[in-house]
Amino acid sequence: MSDLNVSCIQRFSTGDGPGIRTTVFLKGCNLKCPWCHNPENISPIPQMLEYKYANKIVSYGKIMSTEQIVSDIMEDIEFYRAGNGGVTISGGEPMLQYEGVAELSKQLHNNGVSVIIDTAGSVPWDNFAAVFDHTDIFYYDYKTASENDCKNVCGGDKSLILSNLNKLIIKGKNVHVRIPLIPGFNMGETDCENISDDLLSAKVKYVDLLPFHRLGSAKYEALNLEYAYKNTPPSNVDTVTYIKRIYSKYFIVNVE
Amino acid sequence: MSILKDLQKEMENKPSGVFCPDFYRCKGYEKSKSKSPSMMRADGIYALFTEPEPYIYKNDLIVGSIKPYFVSLNEDETENIKSFMSKYPERGFFQNGDHFAPDYFTAVEKGIPGLLKSIDESVISHSDDNKKIDFLKSMQKTLIALSDKLKSYAEKAEALRETEGYDNKRLLKIKNNCLSLINSVPQTFEEALQLVWMIHICFVSEGRYAMALGRIDKYLYPLYKHDIDNGIIDEAYAEELLSNVFAKICERRYTGGDDVVNICIGGVDEEGNCSVNELSYRVLHAVRDVNMPGPNLSARITHDCPDTFLDECLKVIGTGLGYPALMNDEVNMEALSRKGYDIKDVRNYCMVGCIENFIAGKQPPWVDGRFDPIRYLLDIFNDNDGIKLDSISSMDEFISIYKNNLSAGAEDYVKRTRAASYVSDPQNRTSPFLSCFCDCCIERGLDINMGGSKYPSVHGAVLMGIGTVSDCLSAIEKCVFVEKSTTLSYIKQAIKKNFEGCEELRQTLISAPKYGNNDYFADKYGVWYTNTLSDMFDQYKTNDGGAYYTAMAANISNIDAGKSLSATPDGRLAGKPLSDAASPTYGCDTRGVTSTLLSLSKPDYTRCACGTVVNQKFSPDAFKDGKRDKLLQLIRVYFSRGGQEIQINSTSRQVLKDAMENPEKYPSLVVRVSGFSAIYVTLSKDVQEDILSRTQQTI
Structure with missing residues (x-):
């Protein structure tokens, strides 16, 4: 039996994979991407967010046993089975809690529920090895091809991210690479070409593009944090189409 | 779609004068030489249908308008008409006057000549019964009125030829359709639709509201299929014809508010097989194109109906229209079967008004009322002093007291509603025209409300506040009997003061489990509520021996009902709304829509023969291609677990x-x-x- 540091459990998650899914958001992240839309999941420490107007105080962060989580998740089993739904484990960086995640995924598999792990990949390979057998799909963020940007802006290790990605694919895992489109960071033609080079070297075939949005800004406000992207409007359709065209030269591309 | 848009533009011109069909009807009464009340009524109806000059829109394909019933009258004239007509009272909503789904199956199958023939045959078979012959003659007269009305529209179409803005070809078609219906059964889809619409307009002119079009994809299908197969119409034109009709439902807003004309698609055939067909899709698209409230579309969803049909429904809902309401066909049919109707009639049910299940054309018009169980819960606190309250030693005891209150309340409700629907002079309030479209009236020679209809009248007791009641009972059990953190007498004091100075107690009550979170502790009371109240109402009969149905579909009256109530033990403050229809209390189902639906599928809705309403809102994003399948799966699961209805709105x-x-x-x-x-x-x-x-x- 393992415990997990859970931020929240969200039912009927419609953007975290196929079918009807429950997303388990885990708390704690080893990156510090300034555009993050889930800032409440960065720190492993429990936090309260007070939303104005909604008249709501929501607490994030609670230690739960995998059994507790599974019993909560299994309430919706009929909904998962109605399509090809299941559970997505997201965060934060779920791979930091790989032991608990491995246990959770195993139990879910024993219950016939499919598992997606949504990761940024900047963790030792051993963490992936631990969850490998009981993960059906990895949603794998790839934000930049630049070692420096990855290190200085996000606090991540690009070589590690790329090599983990490569290993997952070589070992035959179903991996969906997801590229968040961040204005001023990775949306130039060269950025896209460089990312494509990396992904081609890792034998990636499918790419999801996630256009930027700033819906997380209310959470920054509630956390009393300054959001660097508060005044950045979402990209217009033309820009997204332009970028999609670049990636489409090399991959099968889906825009979320 | 251009004809529809042009028609809707034309319809923007509101007619001048007042909506006063009685202006024409009273002329009929004045001229009438008949002695019998029914024949006088028929004379009134004859004038009502035939006196006004028909109105044809430039963009009409199917004709029939309420515009001719707008007359320029001063207040005195209106008053005179009113006082004259008071001698000939009509049945109102509470006396089974409207909210009816006519038997359009027979109308389309037999046409006017066929119906008249049936009347002739019935006259012969009842030759020794003057009363029946009299009523049959009055029915005959109203059908002749319908026929003459079609004739007058044909003449109008002829007269309008070569008029600027009118299309001669269309006018010719209108004329031929109308004339053909006088002498024969409908030969084409277009003629059948013309017949149905003209009948509907006649009902509206009679002052009836919420007259359903019923299973239009069923009774018009044979002619639709024939016309498509023979190249007489194509799909686009069929949609154009339907939208031409549905748009005119919105004429009602000239009179001040929208009509609620229920249209039902999907469901099963006589053998119980899924009967979704191409016409179901045409109707969906036509309602979508009209894009206005008035045509109230319901889709009967069977477990085996194609996903493409449900998906098409979701697409229409996603336009922001909110229609169709999705009905679980298996649950509704089982609920109606419990009431003892023939299985064939059950399979052919439709809805009237918002969602009320109705055996089309085989029972008198619908009646319902609101039953508020929360009042009887509050009575426990109002009727007993603190000492007596605190002597209640268990939740079981509390529930049994509540049950007694509810039982007395139900008895009182039945007494009141039976009295309200009682008519002392039914022979002076007959409905000869309406009776032509209700099974057995012609055969028996009897009025729809006097034993003519195949089945007796039913009443829908619309139960309010399942969420509020469940939350109250859950809070009482949790706080008084499980955790013992408060007492019933404290709660009595607090709700009397509207929780002023008792915020801590209020928060304790609020933190108890709430209905709608897939938590058995609270949800068991939703199950109890449904069974207990349905058991109670099952014991009663309407004046003519029909059933009392239950419903959880109180539309927006949860807001008004809440206004007159004190604070409640769930922590709700005085005057605030009660929970809506069959839904949890607003904002109290916090675990997400799947949990909400798991809770809401626990009550046995086959006990609610009238129907229930669950409202759910989703952002437009959820209706996009690639996302809609999730909504579809959500509905499939909800229905497979026994949910009865879901009304989805795109925000x-x-x-x-x-x-x-x-x-x-x-x-x-x-x-x-x-x-x-x-x-x-x-x-x-x-x-x-x-x-x-x-x-x-x-x-």
């Missing part, structure tokens, strides 16, 4: 805009964007604008 741009201006009105409006969901009102203005611009792309 419109209008709502999103309003929420920007008035955030306090929308504390729990959730929007989803690419997997990210947020409470809308917590977002800053510019982020809200981002979402608005996204919705523009999808709508």
